[in-house]
Amino acid sequence: MLDDSRDGRGHRVVDAHTRALVEPSSDVIAASTSDPKEDLRLERARASFNSRELEVLLAGGKDNYKLRQRIASVMTTNEAFSKRGKYFDERDELYERTLRMYLALPSAVASMNEKEPIAVARIMRELIDEPGGLDLHLGMFIPTIQGQGDEEQRKYWIPKCVKLECVGTYAQTELGHGTYLRGLETTATYDEEREEFVVHSPTLTSTKWWPGGLGKTSTHAVVMARLFTKGVDHGVHPFVVQIRDNKTHEPLPGCTIGDIGNKMGYNAVDNGFLRFDHVRVQRRAMLMGHSKVERDGTYVPAPVAKVSYGTMVFIRSDIVMNAALYMKKAVTIAIRYNLVRRQSNADEVTGMECQVIDYQHSQRTLFPILAKAFAFHCTSDYMRRMYFEFQRDSREKKDFSALPELHATSSGLKAYCSWATKDAIEACRLTCGGHGYMNLAGFGTTLATYAPNVTYEGDNNVLCLQTARYLLKAHRKMLNGQPPVDALRYLDGASSRSALALGASLRDEKAILDAYAHRAWRLVTEASKVTGDLSPDEAMRVHMVQWIGAAKAHCAFVVMYNFVLAYDETRSRVSAETLNVLHRLVCLHGLCGMDDTMGEFLEDGHIDGEQAAEIRQEIFKLLSEIRPDAAALVDSFGLHDYFLNSALGAKDGDVYRRLYEEVQAAPFNRKHTPPGYTELLQPKLSRGNFGVSKL
Amino acid sequence: MLDDSRDGRGHRVVDAHTRALVEPSSDVIAASTSDPKEDLRLERARASFNSRELEVLLAGGKDNYKLRQRIASVMTTNEAFSKRGKYFDERDELYERTLRMYLALPSAVASMNEKEPIAVARIMRELIDEPGGLDLHLGMFIPTIQGQGDEEQRKYWIPKCVKLECVGTYAQTELGHGTYLRGLETTATYDEEREEFVVHSPTLTSTKWWPGGLGKTSTHAVVMARLFTKGVDHGVHPFVVQIRDNKTHEPLPGCTIGDIGNKMGYNAVDNGFLRFDHVRVQRRAMLMGHSKVERDGTYVPAPVAKVSYGTMVFIRSDIVMNAALYMKKAVTIAIRYNLVRRQSNADEVTGMECQVIDYQHSQRTLFPILAKAFAFHCTSDYMRRMYFEFQRDSREKKDFSALPELHATSSGLKAYCSWATKDAIEACRLTCGGHGYMNLAGFGTTLATYAPNVTYEGDNNVLCLQTARYLLKAHRKMLNGQPPVDALRYLDGASSRSALALGASLRDEKAILDAYAHRAWRLVTEASKVTGDLSPDEAMRVHMVQWIGAAKAHCAFVVMYNFVLAYDETRSRVSAETLNVLHRLVCLHGLCGMDDTMGEFLEDGHIDGEQAAEIRQEIFKLLSEIRPDAAALVDSFGLHDYFLNSALGAKDGDVYRRLYEEVQAAPFNRKHTPPGYTELLQPKLSRGNFGVSKL
Known part of the structure; x- marks a missing residue:
């Protein structure tokens, strides 16, 4: 059935007869196909305006525009930030890849020697485009200590956080309560005798659930717990609690910690769960920038409510x-x-098929989204x-x-x-x-x-x-x-009949x-x-x-x-x-x-x-x-290919070549046989080849 | 900072002082929490109708209802069908798990000894609820040979298919064309001299792309290709082509095959790509139930068009x-x-928080979907x-x-x-x-x-x-x-003013x-x-x-x-x-x-x-x-927990216990340290523990 002649290197040799037979039809087809790169080049050429002008405007001026360009070039030339093969990562690979990127940030930021390193880091995280195990450390743990700790607490914690001597998370949501914060059940009960809080998870539903970086990464957590002093419930307050041993990374006594498993996305993040069994922390574990508990258990509420x-x-x-x-x-x-x-159907004149954007439905779907992106940018x-x-x-x-x-x-x-x-x-x-x-x-x-x-x-x-x-x-x-x-002044006197559609x-x-x-x-x-x-x-x-x-x-x-x-x-x-x-x-x-x-x-x-x-x-x-x-x-949005990371959306339009080349690296393609082949499939399959030679 | 007293077995010992301190607050909280199992029991008790009656009706009568029950019980007691840990499967595990389930189907069906084994298999596949590497073999390869092959071809292929001596896929979609079938580019050119077709992929975009089971599982494929005889294009026709060596499972000469990598879902299926380099197949590789090519290259079109x-x-x-x-x-x-x-907020009388279904928005979202499920069932x-x-x-x-x-x-x-x-x-x-x-x-x-x-x-x-x-x-x-x-008679004489809202x-x-x-x-x-x-x-x-x-x-x-x-x-x-x-x-x-x-x-x-x-x-x-x-x-929908496979939706309502217990098996929880810990994280972290003892 099959012609299996090959040359010495295993390449297939097609005889002249076969080639002659097939060539004509190939030619017919080749003529009707298009070049996607050329398509995109022509599309750019027909624009009625200068996209660079708009790109600079959206970037917030020339300096910002250039800064973004420089940042992208720093990141795309640094192997630590590589996204190669990312779409085929299993969970542990994705976690590790992302952690590596985050850990490479400080030196990458420093290497740029910019006046505003925080802005640079922000853009770099945007380009990484993947939340990781350190996300809550940077985005919630540090800011909460900064915003809710007193000066002494900030001085104690922030340098340690910045040096990554500890990694923190923000443990608020529980198995039983999310958006409705007042329902949180974890308790922090003040023990005047020992001047300590006892942090405890009294019910199954009080288990902390979801905090990012909690599952495996963090050594510490800001724990939101109901504060009790002298038998009185003062509502939810923040406490800094060490949860893992820095040396062994094992949960400390009284802490039960783990990862909550795969989610629809966010799998570079180890969202976790956490239970406390009467864990004791010192009085000053409570972040006291606003409200306080004094040594004798006196509760001092925040001077201005809702300041946060x-x-x-x-x-x-x-x-x-x-x-x-x-x-x-x-x-x-x-x-x-x-x-x-x-x-x-091929166009009668050009012989080309139609670009799918010229189906009205594509435009009605995509252009309003394009406009909305601008509207949200302004908002x-x-x-x-x-x-x-x-x-x-x-x-x-x-x-x-x-x-x-x-x-x-x-x-x-x-x-x-x-x-x-x-x-x-x-x-x-x-x-x-x-x-x-x-x-x-x-x-x-x-x-x-x-x-x-x-x-x-x-x-x-x-x-x-x-x-x-x-x-x-x-x-x-x-x-x-x-x-x-x-x-809200606009709500006053809104007219009862629209002027729209009257004339222009x-x-x-x-x-x-x-x-x-x-x-x-x-x-x-x-x-x-x-x-x-x-x-x-x-x-x-x-x-x-x-x-x-x-x-x-x-x-x-x-x-x-x-x-x-x-x-x-x-x-x-x-x-x-x-x-x-x-x-x-x-x-x-x-x-x-x-x-x-x-x-x-x-x-x-x-x-x-x-x-x-x-x-x-x-x-x-x-x-x-x-x-x-x-x-x-x-x-004009100026989104870099590194950020887009899309075979369909790359700037040069070379869609099909990219798809074909990139799938070659899929882990399934390491072998010709599928997982479980020897045990499951091989015993069933006929040992001999067969085509249709008998028909 | 931490009380690390433990008993001999490593369990934590909480002293009486601490327990006494915390107990009161625990009691307060315990009183306000609810029992989800009891919630669901009460909800069932308040129904205005008999859900079993409706369940039997929807199942299509008592016999079908009982058959479904028996099938579910056969599957849940057979380890081959287990879904335990499935949500944490990486791709190869998911592929293999699903393949195992499909291969276990024949004996499971046989064990039930029912009059209609095909109906039983159908329900079983519904309960497995995961398309796998054999899906297209069962769902497209076999049916296409049955529907488009002639009698001799059916007799030759079907027994081999049923015994899984070969596994087939249905290779239609290409990199460049999907829904628009007439744009397919793969060619099958008839060589009268040798009485063979030459199957060829003339362009990059003609690469077959997407067929399920093609990536690693299949040995054969129905290939949809443009038929050329005597230089004339007869449009797209089906050809059975062997693509892998049955013994080694390696692609046959002239065939380039692989998996297209991870997708949003469907990852138990090895969707694949396939290129032909002048692959020769015998004349009878073409499925000839409708149109034919005779030995001399004469094309005989199907007697009734659109019969398929x-x-x-x-x-x-x-x-x-x-x-x-x-x-x-x-x-x-x-x-x-x-x-x-x-x-x-807790209700003033019961002390209970409100069931979220009693937020109007939940009802306005969920009940129309409930109704639509009935409507689609009828449709x-x-x-x-x-x-x-x-x-x-x-x-x-x-x-x-x-x-x-x-x-x-x-x-x-x-x-x-x-x-x-x-x-x-x-x-x-x-x-x-x-x-x-x-x-x-x-x-x-x-x-x-x-x-x-x-x-x-x-x-x-x-x-x-x-x-x-x-x-x-x-x-x-x-x-x-x-x-x-x-x-379409309804389109005639549709009234210009609705009678709705006038009275009842x-x-x-x-x-x-x-x-x-x-x-x-x-x-x-x-x-x-x-x-x-x-x-x-x-x-x-x-x-x-x-x-x-x-x-x-x-x-x-x-x-x-x-x-x-x-x-x-x-x-x-x-x-x-x-x-x-x-x-x-x-x-x-x-x-x-x-x-x-x-x-x-x-x-x-x-x-x-x-x-x-x-x-x-x-x-x-x-x-x-x-x-x-x-x-x-x-x-009344009668969906079995095995099918639902949801910690939130199980029949007994025991949501929080299920979530907590099931995440313990997440692969990330095998160790206390995250992937990359030793290389990436440990060198950064402080070696000593620290809490707030210095503050």
Whole structure:
């Protein structure tokens, strides 16, 4: 059946007869295939604007742009940061690879000799793009000691942390309680006689569960536990507890510790569990920057409550920034692949199949995500500014008045943006067909690692309730004639009929914004109406759906508002061509957001059916206008191939060669036989070859 | 800092002083915690109907119900089928575990001594719930030879296949082409002189890519290749080609084969790649049940084109059945966990925290999915019936007239149901908070393995286009006065104003169905209008979004129609209580489907704003009515713990104990140190312990 002639080196020799027979058909086929690299080159050439100009703007100026370039080149030339074969890593390999990267950070940062090493480290971690066993040490253990310890405690701990003499985690979540912090059950009971706390896990559900780096990496933990002194429960407080022996790395007596096993993603992190059996720590294990317990057991509460909310706002603005980043990542990969993937009947003139981006559905999926990435970018800029203003005012003028608004809006935006990004990553993947499902595409791991953003730092639905509660309170005040805070002034006097679609106004970004304002006003009003006199606790449970709806509508407004604002501010800073492209994106973002939830605009007649249809048509027009700039727009995000780590999304478009070459390294390809072959498969298979020679 | 007193066996000894100090607080906490097993017991007790009655109905009668019970008990007592530790498997372990299960099937089936062994094997594979390296051998290689081979070929191959003397795969998809079959590039060129085909991969993109079991398992493949005879391209045909040496398992000369590496899921399957370098096979390697090539190279086309469409319909009805199954799986896990998870301020009377299912958002998410699982169950029943009717008519009466409708509807339903299920699995996971992200919850692997359903067997968007094309054709005929086929008669005379919300009609399932009919009619009409005289190829590309919208609206109608029909048929077969519960589910399914896409009903005024608000309120009412039956309803799906394989969703509700016990087996927990400890971490860490003794 098979021609098995080979030359001396085992290469196959095809005789001239066979080659002659096959060549014609090969030629026919070769003519109809395309060159993906050339496709992408041509796409870049047709852009209506200079993508470098936009890239510099998004990077925050030329210096930042160059810094990013330099950082990427440092990392891609340092073997410690290599991502080669990463998509085939088993869990222990992934853990170790990531730990190695994190440990290589300090010297890599130092080697760059930059003025702001922390900013450099931040960008490097962004490029590593994988949370690891040291993540909570850097991101929570150190900051918590800094923020909640007193001066003496900071002086004692921080140098040890920086030198990695200890590795810490932040042990808050328990088997039984997550977002609802007041339900935590771990206790820290003060023993006046010995001047010690006894840290204890009284129930199965009080087992600490989830802390990153706890499973195997950490020697210490900030443990959030209910403080009891003199029989009184003072609520949850932070305690620094050593949990592993520094010499042997074994759990210390009274501590039961382990890893919680594989998760959908985050598998470079050893999320762990931890139980305490009456573990004694000294009085000063409690972080005493705010509240204190004195030697005799007297509890001294914090002078200003909620002082730590500022940090939460900062972390949430980080999540919004990350939302923009991962939206950019997913849409860069998807747009580049959609530009080179060809799939259709061959065109009669060119003989080429059609680029899949020219299927309307691809554009309707991908371009609004592209626009949203810009919108989120602007929103995270805004949050950061708000946060720094608040910090300045609270420090310099002891003015904390912005906190409620800041807290409410940042809660909602964290939810709104992380939901949208999680959905966008999956939507982008789906536009890439089967190949999007391979690890090498980059979507699977991106989605799996991004997904917990909607749950951690406060479950998104619960965060929406916090936003809604604030909105409803403000609404009630407005009904009573009190003026709203600046940020909510838009809720006042929202018009009852949209001006959109009357003439050219579908490209009037402010008219679009007005529609968002109206929708938010209406949904806040309705949520307020159904809530009536119910207690907030009761109301948020039984009217949760409408409360969440109101919060989302507010956030949609805030995002659109910031996009419009940033666009206005950009006017004087970029060329007319770039501004033109940005304007299309602002309008597309605004109109698609309406089209996707059109029922909310139609329900009270703010928009009528005719306008809805016009909006849809205008969206299709915008998609066609944006189409030639698709390649240049994702280029402007400036995402390095090292960060993207995607065979489908690399800058040169050489998709098929990359896929083919990279799979050769898959561990399954080390042998010709599968695992279990000798025991399971071989005994069944016929020993002789057979084809169809007998037929 | 630490009390390290231990008894002789290394157990920790806590002194009486410490115990006395801590006990009071433990008691306080213990009183406020709940018993999840008891929670679930109480939930079952409050059901308004007998869940066993419904379970038997869904299983298809008492005999089937009992058969399923017996099969589950055979599998759970056979070590070969064990899923213990599966969620911590690395890829080779998962591959081998799954291969072992598949190889254990024949004797397990035989041991049951049932009349219908194929049905038994089918249920067993469903319970294994993991596609493996033999999946395509059973699911595609054998069926293709059976369906497309001639009698002699079947006689030659099938016995070998059944005895596993060879393992086959189905090599269709290539690096460059998936859903668009006509673009496949692999060639099979007939050499009249030697009476052989030369199978060849002329380009990089012609590399076969994705076939399951190809990477390492298979010895043979059905290769889909473009047939050339006498220089003429006859399009894609199937060829059986041996690709590995049966003795050594090495690729045969001219074949380059390997595994394509890790994917988001499906990692028990060795999806592979395959290149041919002028590989010669005999003439009879071509499967000749339909078209043939004679010795002299004469091509004889198949007598009836599209005869194989029937099989596609069958496979798609399978996907719809699976959609129902995986929706049931996800919602069973989520509802059970939401019933035992408690999270809120403690109730003033009971001292208990609130079950998270009593947050309205959980109900609004989970109960519509519960209802949809029933709707899809009924829809797959209907498709199967349609398929068997067609088979009978085509065999007995040579009547193929039902095929176009069957094909169009099954395409759309495959897309509609698989999309909905993929989204539902993720939505269910999100209602389970952080724990839903652990592999032990069962969502991650379920989603990852379910996800490709929206891509394989035809990308969902492309399938929607096929449905739309059929609908638009029918619509054009109707405009010309020709009566539509039975299944589309509903598009005729759809009313312009919904009767819903006038009085009690919100519980009138037929009035709800009418609204679905109207929406479908409107969207088909609009898609038809924008399409105008464009060629279908052009139109489906540039008006793709509206075409897909029309197809989805049609499918939503068909699903609702089948649910209503099945409900009607059930009237005489179940008790009034059960019927009452089913009626709520039908209405909930109908109304939520409207609420989720309300813009489509509001746009032309079929529903007005007031009705929309009433529908929303009615949904909230229905949720409260269904709430007491939640536990019993998921019980009625009869999903065995072995199938669910979820610490959150097990029947007894013992969530926290399961999580804690099962993670102990995680491979990371074999040692106290993490991977890379000695080389990477130990050199950094301080050698001495330190707590806060100096502060």
